[in-house]
Amino acid sequence: METDLKLIDENGRRLDGRRPDELRPLRIEAGVLRRADGSAYVEWGLNKIYAAVYGPRECHPRHLQNPQRALVQCRYNMASFSVGDRKRPGPDRRSQEISKIISEALEHVVFTEFFPRTSIDVYIEVVEANAGTRCAGLTAASVALADAGVPMKGLVASCAAGKVANTVVLDLTKEEDNFGQADIPFGLVPRTGEIVLLQMDGDLSIEEFTQGVEMATRACHQIHELQKEALRRRYGVAAGEQLAAGPEEAA
Amino acid sequence: MSETAPARPAARELVLPGEALEAKGLRPGAGVFSDGRQLYASVLGIRSVRNNALHIVPLVGRYIPVPGDEVIGKIIDVMSSSWLVDIHSPYPAPLHTDEVPWRVEFGETHKFMQVGDAILCRVASVDEVKRVRVTMQDYGLRKLQGGLLVEIPHSKVPRVIGKNGSMIGLLKTGTQCRIIVGQNGRIWLDGELDHVLLAVQAIRLIEAEAHRLGLTEKVKALLAAGPAPTPR
Amino acid sequence: MAEYSPVADIKRDHILKLIGKGVRPDGRRLDEQRPLDVETGIISSAEGSARVRLGNTQVLVGIKMSVGEPFADTPDRGVLTTNAELIPMASETFETGPPGEEAIEIARVVDRAIREGQAIDLKALCLEPGKAVWILFVDIHVLDYDGNLFDAATIGALAALMTTKVPAKQFERGEDFKLPLLHQPVACTAVKIDGSVLVDPTFDEESIAAARLTVATVETGHLCAMQKGHGGSFRFEEVLHIVEVARKMGEQIRSRLAQEAS
Numbered sequence: 001m002e003t004d005l006k007l008i009d010e011n012g013r014r015l016d017g018r019r020p021d022e023l024r025p026l027r028i029e030a031g032v033l034r035r036a037d038g039s040a041y042v043e044w045g046l047n048k049i050y051a052a053v054y055g056p057r058e059c060h061p062r063h064l065q066n067p068q069r070a071l072v073q074c075r076y077n078m079a080s081f082s083v084g085d086r087k088r089p090g091p092d093r094r095s096q097e098i099s100k101i102i103s104e105a106l107e108h109v110v111f112t113e114f115f116p117r118t119s120i121d122v123y124i125e126v127v128e129a130n131a132g133t134r135c136a137g138l139t140a141a142s143v144a145l146a147d148a149g150v151p152m153k154g155l156v157a158s159c160a161a162g163k164v165a166n167t168v169v170l171d172l173t174k175e176e177d178n179f180g181q182a183d184i185p186f187g188l189v190p191r192t193g194e195i196v197l198l199q200m201d202g203d204l205s206i207e208e209f210t211q212g213v214e215m216a217t218r219a220c221h222q223i224h225e226l227q228k229e230a231l232r233r234r235y236g237v238a239a240g241e242q243l244a245a246g247p248e249e250a251a
Numbered sequence: 252m253s254e255t256a257p258a259r260p261a262a263r264e265l266v267l268p269g270e271a272l273e274a275k276g277l278r279p280g281a282g283v284f285s286d287g288r289q290l291y292a293s294v295l296g297i298r299s300v301r302n303n304a305l306h307i308v309p310l311v312g313r314y315i316p317v318p319g320d321e322v323i324g325k326i327i328d329v330m331s332s333s334w335l336v337d338i339h340s341p342y343p344a345p346l347h348t349d350e351v352p353w354r355v356e357f358g359e360t361h362k363f364m365q366v367g368d369a370i371l372c373r374v375a376s377v378d379e380v381k382r383v384r385v386t387m388q389d390y391g392l393r394k395l396q397g398g399l400l401v402e403i404p405h406s407k408v409p410r411v412i413g414k415n416g417s418m419i420g421l422l423k424t425g426t427q428c429r430i431i432v433g434q435n436g437r438i439w440l441d442g443e444l445d446h447v448l449l450a451v452q453a454i455r456l457i458e459a460e461a462h463r464l465g466l467t468e469k470v471k472a473l474l475a476a477g478p479a480p481t482p483r
Numbered sequence: 484m485a486e487y488s489p490v491a492d493i494k495r496d497h498i499l500k501l502i503g504k505g506v507r508p509d510g511r512r513l514d515e516q517r518p519l520d521v522e523t524g525i526i527s528s529a530e531g532s533a534r535v536r537l538g539n540t541q542v543l544v545g546i547k548m549s550v551g552e553p554f555a556d557t558p559d560r561g562v563l564t565t566n567a568e569l570i571p572m573a574s575e576t577f578e579t580g581p582p583g584e585e586a587i588e589i590a591r592v593v594d595r596a597i598r599e600g601q602a603i604d605l606k607a608l609c610l611e612p613g614k615a616v617w618i619l620f621v622d623i624h625v626l627d628y629d630g631n632l633f634d635a636a637t638i639g640a641l642a643a644l645m646t647t648k649v650p651a652k653q654f655e656r657g658e659d660f661k662l663p664l665l666h667q668p669v670a671c672t673a674v675k676i677d678g679s680v681l682v683d684p685t686f687d688e689e690s691i692a693a694a695r696l697t698v699a700t701v702e703t704g705h706l707c708a709m710q711k712g713h714g715g716s717f718r719f720e721e722v723l724h725i726v727e728v729a730r731k732m733g734e735q736i737r738s739r740l741a742q743e744a745s
């Protein structure tokens with residue numbers, strides 16, 4: 001798409017004033033819903049996203065049960081009022097694809113072999129969207145899984161990079177996504193450096209792609225700290241606060 | 252115990268999934284995994300060391316059945332020679348007619364227990380694919396009539412029981428209620444209505460503050476205040 | 484439809500004992516509402532929005548508007564459409580898929596309250612009679628389910644409407660303006676359990692209720708919508724009691740919303 005908008009100005013600043021490698025304001029809260037086993041809420045730029053986890057629980061439909069491991073079934077959905085032009089309720093092909101790649105990203109870190117024949121159901125609801133919702137959703141889902149006590153190798157943090165006005169940038173907004181030249185949704189296990197979500201569309205040289213991935217990787221480490229803080233706050237604990245592990249050890 | 256006492260060696264920090272753990276000479280226990288060089292936590296919880304192994308005591312999560320555990324189940328289905336029991340874990344457990352204290356003829360199961368009944372039973376076995384069987388054939392196991400059922404995360408059960416049963420003893424004497432705590436996080440209470448409500452309040456307090464220091468004093472204070480009068 | 488999950492008899496008996504003493508598991512009186520929290524204007528992609536917390540029940544309502552053709556039988560009025568999503572995140576009893584009968588009933592009852600209560604001045608939403616009118620979508624998104632979606636959704640819808648701006652500029656129809664409202668319908672739901680009437684039921688109370696009644700009133704004290712649910716029945720005195728509670732509660736909620744929307 002063409003635009004007269006100056007996506008990057010003479011000082012290297014973007015439409016919202018950010019530098020190319022800056023994240024939008026990001027806030028994470030764990031344990032926001034009562035019924036779900038685990039939950040999280042993320043506000044990322046103008047994105048507002050809930051994630052909820054039920055499970056491990058009996059796998060439905062039964063014919064999908066795996067006798068050796070749990071299934072991780074993610075359902076990503078956008079509320080009809082989450083976008084400028086109202087979206088018809090219900091899954092469309094884009095939502096189904098995103099559900100699939102997020103399930104796969106999470107499957108990699110969950111110790112699924114501990115819960116054969118069950119399903120770990122992850123629900124992601126986008127109630128307000130402004131680009132980067134799959135990354136924000138995966139980031140939220142990871143916190144929700146920890147909040148539900150699901151055993152994992154580590155948390156997953158996710159953020160997109162892209163190219164706008166011939167410059168590699170981090171964390172695109174809706175305008176940048178619409179008028180930009182490339183988009184790289186990216187998800188990482190910060191502890192190990194394993195990439196569990198990776199997509200790309202647009203036009204990028206290999207150097208530009210590498211730059212984008214490096215930017216996204218650094219951002220994921222920042223995001224990981226926010227995820228951990230959210231979980232600590234949820235359990236009412238400041239880092240370093242001492243707790244009792246059990247009745248033998250406390251009054 | 253005074254809350255102003257210096258941090259005792261037994262108190263621990265909250266750990267998150269993927270966090271590296273200091274583990275000189277310790278083996279990995281529950282909630283801990285190794286990548287060959289280093290131990291890490293797999294669940295959100297508190298470090299605990301027992302028998303030279305490093306465990307994480309989870310703060311949340313579903314109950315995973317362990318043979319021998321006494322649990323409180325709910326009947327969710329009735330078949331001709333068995334019932335299906337929900338024990339608040341990812342796996343429902345079948346209960347066969349030869350595992351109950353009565354003689355049950357084929358097709359007569361509904362005469363003894365129906366959907367919605369609560370029972371005290373024991374986890375008899377768990378196989379490699381986590382198929383669980385429960386039994387009621389043991390001293391004390393029975394159908395639970397009357398009373399009230401309360402659910403807490405199973406990770407808080409040790410706190411409700413307390414060291415050598417000290418906390419549950421406090422609850423029983425402080426409320427004059429009969430209280431049975433299932434390992435799966437379900438608790439059955441019976442007694443005078445006002446006292447049962449007080450006991451539930453105390454249990455919710457324990458649930459909220461399970462891993463903080465000074466809990467016993469708070470519970471004592473709550474019980475000492477006595478039951479609130481029911482509004483008219 | 485989701486499978487029926489029985490509340491253990493023990494829980495049911497306990498609830499009945501408490502009701503006999505005039506109190507409920509959470510300590511409320513029989514005619515008491517749970518704490519209510521309403522936030523408006525939280526979704527900037529929507530023309531109007533509200534998040535309602537009623538006890539542990541949490542509902543999000545978004546208002547979207549566009550320009551379209553009116554219905555043939557009302558060529559000079561705007562079009563109102565209400566939809567409810569009972570998403571699986573909100574409860575293990577909700578399934579994925581198109582709205583089931585529960586979601587449809589909630590949407591239709593909320594719609595009835597807004598439409599019959601004449602909340603919106605639909606005539607003022609006419610652009611060219613017979614050709615172009617404003618179309619208004621009320622989308623109800625349930626996030627956390629602990630009973631009484633009817634009340635949470637209706638309060639959310641009204642709060643969202645009260646802060647809705649018609650996006651005229653975007654559709655080249657002049658300057659944006661506040662959605663013209665006429666009345667303020669508020670719903671109040673009660674259930675009947677073993678002969679007692681309980682207002683604002685939780686999930687557990689709904690599960691063992693024999694019958695349910697939702698009553699919507701407007702600021703004049705008149706009724707604008709009603710819906711009975713579940714298989715059981717009400718005596719007329721019980722209905723009048725609920726109507727009276729609904730009227731009082733409606734007044735309280737309207738003044739709350741007036742504060743929040745200002």
